[in-house]
Amino acid sequence: MGALDGIRVLSFNHFLSGPAAAQHLGDIGADVITVEPLGGAFQRNWAVANRFVGETSVNHITTGRNKRSIAVDLKSPDGIAAVKKLIATADVVMENFRPGTLEKLGLSEAEMRRINPRIIYATTTGYGVDGPYAKRPGQDVLLQAMAGLAAHTGSMEGGPVMVGSVPIDHHAAALTVAGIVAALFERERTGTARRVDVNMLQAAMDLQGESITAWMNGADHAGPRGREGMGTWFSPAPYGIYATTDGHVMISMSTPPQLSGALDLPELAALSAEDGFSQRDEISRKVTEGMAKLTTAEALEKLTEAGVWHEEVKDYDGLRGNPQIQHLAAFTDATDAAGEPLVMLSHPVRYDGEVPAVRSLPGALGGQSREILAEAGLEEAEIERLIATGAVVQTNKMRG
Numbered sequence: 001m002g003a004l005d006g007i008r009v010l011s012f013n014h015f016l017s018g019p020a021a022a023q024h025l026g027d028i029g030a031d032v033i034t035v036e037p038l039g040g041a042f043q044r045n046w047a048v049a050n051r052f053v054g055e056t057s058v059n060h061i062t063t064g065r066n067k068r069s070i071a072v073d074l075k076s077p078d079g080i081a082a083v084k085k086l087i088a089t090a091d092v093v094m095e096n097f098r099p100g101t102l103e104k105l106g107l108s109e110a111e112m113r114r115i116n117p118r119i120i121y122a123t124t125t126g127y128g129v130d131g132p133y134a135k136r137p138g139q140d141v142l143l144q145a146m147a148g149l150a151a152h153t154g155s156m157e158g159g160p161v162m163v164g165s166v167p168i169d170h171h172a173a174a175l176t177v178a179g180i181v182a183a184l185f186e187r188e189r190t191g192t193a194r195r196v197d198v199n200m201l202q203a204a205m206d207l208q209g210e211s212i213t214a215w216m217n218g219a220d221h222a223g224p225r226g227r228e229g230m231g232t233w234f235s236p237a238p239y240g241i242y243a244t245t246d247g248h249v250m251i252s253m254s255t256p257p258q259l260s261g262a263l264d265l266p267e268l269a270a271l272s273a274e275d276g277f278s279q280r281d282e283i284s285r286k287v288t289e290g291m292a293k294l295t296t297a298e299a300l301e302k303l304t305e306a307g308v309w310h311e312e313v314k315d316y317d318g319l320r321g322n323p324q325i326q327h328l329a330a331f332t333d334a335t336d337a338a339g340e341p342l343v344m345l346s347h348p349v350r351y352d353g354e355v356p357a358v359r360s361l362p363g364a365l366g367g368q369s370r371e372i373l374a375e376a377g378l379e380e381a382e383i384e385r386l387i388a389t390g391a392v393v394q395t396n397k398m399r400g
Helices: 016-029 057-062 078-091 107-114 140-144 166-189 200-207 210-217 258-265 278-289 296-306 325-330 369-375 380-388
Strands: 008-012 031-036 068-072 093-094 119-127 196-197 240-243 248-251 310-312 329-337 339-344
Touching: 008 078, 016 031, 016 057, 016 068, 016 093, 016 119, 016 166, 031 107, 068 078, 068 369, 078 107, 078 310, 078 369, 078 380, 093 166, 107 119, 107 369, 119 166, 140 166, 166 196, 166 200, 166 310, 196 200, 196 258, 200 210, 210 339, 240 278, 258 278, 296 310, 369 380
Parallel strands: 008 031, 008 093, 031 068, 093 119, 119 196
Antiparallel strands: 240 248, 248 310, 329 339
16 A cells, blocks of 8 residues: 555656655555657666666666556657546646647647646746746756856865756655645545645755755855865855775764864863854864874774764765665665566665565566556557557567
8 A cells, every 4th residue: 555546657757756755655656657658768778887787777767666658659649639538537747858848749738727727737947837947958957057056066175066866856856755645645634626836946945945045044155165175155164074094974963062072182171062164174184184193993883982073074885885875775685587687776765664666677568558548448449559550569678
């Protein structure tokens, strides 16, 4: 059982924010139907690091579970007619194309609501559904640049740095899920079917809510980034990453006296927490010197004894061995139909202490075209005609 059992979602999404949001909905019980072009959605045919597991893109592994797929020619009148049949059976339609794309295909929001007045229409766009930037390409690193995330990451000495993952895409996905669930709840209470609009620009700003709010309200700053090893412009020293003789350690919350004892820095012993702000450059330089004399193991031991919040900096290879990650079952291991081992991140929320089960692995393009059309009320002869004419495709292939 899942929270969204009985809710049907049509996903016209391409990588990453839209498919990730749809997967979250599928994880908690929704019947998610991905409406894909005949050649397959982008995430099937392109992979980060060019990595495919067998025939399956790692991008499809990231966002393809707990979904069914129908492959439709959306430039075909028959294909559009078939999709309209699906819209009539759906609770939610999701898409993350540039504004106006579905309208050009004859699938405007107004047309969808004519077919199904109870439909919740959810968009995830780069910059919003209208406005001067609405037609710009919305890609994570571009939003990092525009929204200040890159300018506020890195050091003043080294310049801006992009975050080495795609946090805006993933946050936009989470906001899309929250908006859809809220709209479903309102519809059940009032009968009102809302449009849900999420844009990556505001998602990028929301990710930085603490620091943007401080900046806009006059917080003291010498620049957008930290100096002398500091990770931010707004924190007391020594908030940041410091090198040891054989690695790196992240230091978080601490006071100068704590660091004085931990790193044998007597000059910090008399400084107050307030000095952590006013003398942050000097304190950070001293911590850099003290940490540089220690191995990582020595630094971890001394910082722990002093009550300094800290963590060793590790890459992804350290995740599997992390005992808390093991306890949380944060990875799901599976084997696909071809016998290939797959590793997925588990659904990140627990319900009564349980992680939702994986009902279906990332599947084949158009793997359920026939059954989806049958559920929408099409007769077998009509389904076979659509397949014979190429308006709809049923395959067992993972890629287009």
